[in-house]
Each structure stands twice: as C-alpha cells, then as structure tokens.
Amino acid sequence: MDGRFTRRQLIKGTLAVSLAPPIPLAHRYRVDVPTLPWPAANDIVANTTIPQFPDRSFPITGYGAKNDGKTDNTAAIKKAIDACNAAGGGHVIVPAGGSFLTGAVYLKSNVDLHLEKGAVLKFGGDASKFPNVLTRYEGIECVNHSPMIYAYREKNIGLTGSGTLDAAATSSWNKGSDRAYLETLVAKGTPPEKRVVPGSGHTMRSTFVEPYDCENVLIQGITLKNSMFWQLHPTLCRNVTVDGVSTDPSTAHSNTDGCDPESCDHVVIANCTLGAHDDNIAIKSGRDADGRRVNVPCQNLVVVNCVMNGNWGAITCGSEQTGGIRNVYAYQLTVKGETKFALYVKSNTLRGGFTENVNLDSVSGTFARNFVYVTSTYNSQTGGYVPSFGPFTISNCSSTKIAGKTFDVSGLSNAHVHGFTVANSTFNGVSDASNTLKYVDNAKFTNVTVNGKPI
Template identity: 45%
Template structure:
C-alpha cells in the first residue's frame, strides 16, 4: 500500500540550502536589542549587504528587536541566535506598500507578511531564537470576526472585505488590480515565500501570529524542520504549503489555532486560473497537538493535491479534532490523489481520525465535483476518537480507494459513517465503539 520509496526520493532531493560563510550582524547596521528601537531599516540594510556580497548569514544576536516586515533576498539566511527575538510592529501601516500575497487561496496585493520573499533562490530563516507576531485580542486577531478573539459588534472584520475580493477573482480581474491593504481587514501571514526555490525554515519558535504561520506558495524545494509553533489565534494554521512541489516538513512541534499542517492549492476561480497542484510532500516525525486537523488537505485545494506521505508522527490532545482532514466539495473542486499515512501514534481526538465529507460547507451546489482517490493508512494506533472514519462522497463522484491496514482504535464513541466510497479495504483493523 503506497510506494514509500517515492517518499525517500523526495527527502533525498530536498536539500538544505548552503550559504557562504559570511556574517552580517544586524547590530553592525544600527539595530539595538532593547525592545524599543525600530530595527526595520537596520534589518533591511543587513539583508541588502548580505545579498550584494553574494550571500551569507544575517545574524540577530540575543535581545529583543522591534521591527516591521523583513524581506529576504537570494542566498540570505536570517539567523536568530539563542535568546534573540524579533518583535513585530502592531501598526498595519508598517506593512505597506502592498505586496503580492494570497488570502484564503486567492491572489491579491495586501499587507506584507512579516517575513517575506518573492521570486528568490536559496533563502532561510534559522536559529534558536523567536519570531513574535505580537498579535492578541486587541491587535490583528479581532479582524477575524470571532468574539473569542476580541471581535465586537462595530469592529470591521475580514468578512466585510471578502466579497469584493471573491468577486474580483470570479470575474478574472488581473491580480495587480486586486489591491486590498490599507483599511482592509485581511490579516497578513507570518512567514510567506512566493515563487521561491530552495527555502529553509529551521529551529525557530513562532508565537502570536496574525494568521497562518508558514506559507510557501508556488515554491519548489522547501525544507521546514525542528520548528516550534505555539500560536492559538484565529485561522492560525501552522504550516501551509500551497501549490508547492518537493516539500519536507520534519520534527516540528505544532500547537495552532487552526489546522496544524494544511496543504492547499488555490481556491475556486483563482485556483483554476493558476492551476498548480501541491505535490511531492513528506511530513515526518512531527508532534501535532491542537486544534482542528493535524494533517489537512484543503479546503483551498482547487488546483489539486497529490503524492503526500506522512510517517512517524505523534498526534492528538484534548483540543485536536481530526487526524487526516480532507476538505472539499463541488464548489471548491480539485483532487486529492495518493495520500499515504503510516506509523502514527494518536492519543485523543475530539472527532474523526479520518474525515472526508463532500457534503460539508456548501454541500453539492457547485459544478466541479472533487476527485479523492488512493488514500492509504497503515500502522496507526488511536487511543480515543469520536469515530475512526467519516467518509461521504457523492453518488455521482464517490471517493475511490480507501485502504486501512494494521490499525487499532482503542475507544470510539460512534460507528464509522461511510457513504459513496468505492474500493474500501480494511485489513487487520480493530477497535471498539459505543454506537
């Protein structure tokens, strides 16, 4: 079940970028780690000098450095030494002028992500320091529209601005005319890499993000390892590769405010326009703790997802909902093919280990029936979940090929719910339920 030699081949070719042995301390460019001095210009100068010299390491010594956005250039490693913290400005105006980004799978020009690169090669964020987005119930998070995170009636929020962006995408308005920044309530992602080759994020701790933490889009050769994410805010997905190829995520510890790792490929009309899948992705040896899907495909997956391998991960906690969560329907469309999971240890899930329900959200109201096939799950132990499997395809577009083997479910509250699934195979699957 599943050709795991392909996973090994992906790991072998996603190489760690190499950088010249040159250091550019930000303190040499005027930065002060006192938590008050604005170090935005010093960081920009250090990155530019490093790139002009042919690359190297922009080093951030121990201390707290107040800053606005950091834009990386080719062959630059932003290295945070132990005890270093980049503390990002809470003023949205600091993240202007707008840059090319994506919001919920739709391309636009919006507030700059806090750490950003576009069209660069061999870039990195490394070290044992901290990236602190400084978001809370009074800054950034209330824009989500969720009372849990500080929104109150009368506060402008993202759903007030979303219809205009969605209409532009549906009408095919050129991306450069989709400007939604100053005055809009689309929160920026924390680390975002647009159209880059050779991306490394290693060792750092990420806290208090406005929205998604690590978001490579249209990238190739992405390595994310030994990263700790602890950011419980709204839509605070941990790691979201979108329309990327050759991605390895390993030894990361994630407690997120939304999905821990969410693989995406664009949304609806814009996803069909860009039409680039996410493919060749390996997730291994991670700890995924909180909140919705541990491993999620979608819901922005119109461009398709294929060849995903997940192995040797520890999943679960009292606040985690799903193990594998596949989110699509006939409005979003797209496909998920050859998704393989093995050697997983799962403690506590509030809902299903595997959830793939085409009827969630908009139901069957669109013209783009999704394709989900060749899902393999083996050597999985789940201590507790609501169900082992919730799988509901459409009668006209069933889920095709769901294979579970050598899986043990210790305590289940309800029986599986399976509708319109062709090619269901269960071998040596054990468990109990109270349904």
C-alpha cells in the same frame, strides 16, 4: 531592494563580516529524517534541495540595530540583508539578548536570517512598516500588507536558529477576514495586482512567514509566537524544508494554522512541534475561480516525526484544493490535545480539485472527532466542479481515544472516493464503533480493530 552602497556602507559591512564568529555549516544544513516506509517518499526527501549559504556573517547590530524593544530596526535589518545578498550570500545574524523591534523583513536570495538562542524579532504595530506585496488570502491572489517575513521569487533563502518571532504587537492592524470582497473582484475579472486590500475599506489578515514563488527554502529551529493568522505559508514554492520549528498553540486568535504549503512542489516538514488554533498542517492549492486561473497543484510532501497540537486536522487537505493535491506521506506523528482528525480532506462542487495518493503511517494519539474524515460537501457549497478524492492509505496507526467514529469517508454519487485502504492498525477508546463509508470504491481493511473487534 537597492543593492548599491556608499563607500562608508561597504566598509561598515566589511567590519561586520570580519567581527562575526563563523557559523558551523553542519548545524543547520542537515535534516534528520528516518527511512520512510514508501520508496516514493524517500525519493521526495532525497530530491528536496536544502539551500547552502557561504560562511559569512552579517550581524544586524553592525548595521545599527538596537535590542531595546522600542527602536525601529526595519531599515537596519534591510541594510544587513542587502549587504549579505550583495556579497554573494551568507548569514544575517540576530544576536541573543533583548528584543529587536521591526516591521516586515524581506529575505533576498542566498540570505539566511539566523536568530541566535534567546534572540527575539518583535514585529510592530505600525502598519506602514508592512508594505503592500503580492500574496494569497485563503487561496485568492491579492495585494495586502506584507507578512512578517516575506520573499518573492528569491532562491536559496533561510530562516534559521533557535530564536523567536513574536507578532503580538501586529494585532493593532493585522485583522479582518473579508474574503467575500476578493471574491467579488475575482467575479469582475479584476487582475490580482489590482485587488489591493489596504485602503479598500476591507481588511484581511497577513500570514506570518510567507516565501512566495521561491526556490530552495529552509525554515529551521525557530519558534513562532502570537500569530494573527496562518503561521508558515510557503506559496508556489519549490523545495521547501521546515525542520525543528515550533508554532503557537494559543487559542487567542482563530485560523492560526501551523503550516500551510500552498501550490508547492517538494516539501519536507520534519521534527516539528506544530501548535495551532486550527489545522496543524493544511495543504492547499487555491480557491475556486482564482485557483483554476493559477492552476498549480500542491504535490510531493513528506511530514515526519512531528507533534501535532492544533484543534482541527493533523493533516488537512483543502478546502482550498482547486489546483489539486497529490503525493502526501505522513509518518510518525503524535497527536495530542483536542485535535479533531488525523486526516481531514474537504472540498465541494464549488471548489472542485483533487486530493489523491495520501498516506499515513504510524500516526497515534487522541482525536476529538474521527481518525479520518473525508467530505465532498464541505460548507454545503455547490457548483459545477466535482472534486476527486483518493486513494487514501492508513497503516500502523492507533488511538487511545476517538470521540466519534474512526472513519467517516464520503464521496458523491457521481464522484466516488477512489480507494481507501487500512492495515495493521488498532483503534481504542472509540465512542462510536460504526464507520461511515459512502460512495467509496475498493475499501479494504487488513488486521484492523476498533475497540478490540476486527473490521
């Protein structure tokens, strides 16, 4: 990213700034979060920094972008972002009306990429427009084609507005799931920067939006469509806010998790409609040997006032949890459709890691399998790393339908679940009124009914 400009570019940038209307700061820099029933969760919200941006605007049309749906705007968008960053920050505006075709967009520090209502960024089918970058594929670091929106070691970045990101055209190149190839490279001791996927004869999909090792990230208001893989994937970041975002519930492509915070600290996900053909939110921290090498937990997360419309877990922890997961608070979630679990926690003795202090309050809806499912034998994989689970707390929750058991929670004989507490909850429409609690210590139920009968 070159910050140098010719005199003509500087003049052009100045004109772009002066002609753009100012953006009211109050519209984007506040996030409405109710008071949560846990003091620690309120502290997480209070201490998660939301980035602020100077009140300067850089419309991409001022740098040559055209909204005809066929002109390649990759260079024009880069020029607008570079100018915004060089000026000390502000808002790069994608104006309403028509589609702007582009390759990968790299966000720089102090830049807010703002999509006006009706604006569409359409990501293209030319793989060469998505250069190689450091990323994580299913918990393993590697070099792959850039996500559609990417940033690396940047600070104070935003992706905001009420426009749409559409990745449909990337289906021509954004394919593959050959994680096994990466695992062979890890076993050989190949460093991440030499685990280069493009050109290797193997293919692995790129995520949609991925800030990597960034600080102070705001993703607000946008709609994602036609993802080929995980939709929002903040990785190794600090202070991430996802607010009022809609992700794609389509069944056209598998593994399109709504939001996957991985090895992040202080994450607030609020007021979202999370559609997915997989998990709604999947909290992760690396896989197996490579996860142990990086060894960074995902911790201090709040999920509040969201609608969950994916077909696996509303809140999923793992299976890539080798670096550990702790301090998760989910409040006022409405689950609909064919979502299988309210809480899905999964690991095995190959993955190891821990998931501890996970709390759900006021989660309601229909569930295609269980309300809570905790497994220590995921995919029957085994190794020498015993996972650690618990405590888990469930309160003020309810269901109108559960196709299986309400609770199916299992530890291991040598690694019990460390606490499982349920209180003030009413579960109706439960197909199997029995519950499985295996190798669970300190299980406690207070004022809990299943199909009208107390546990």
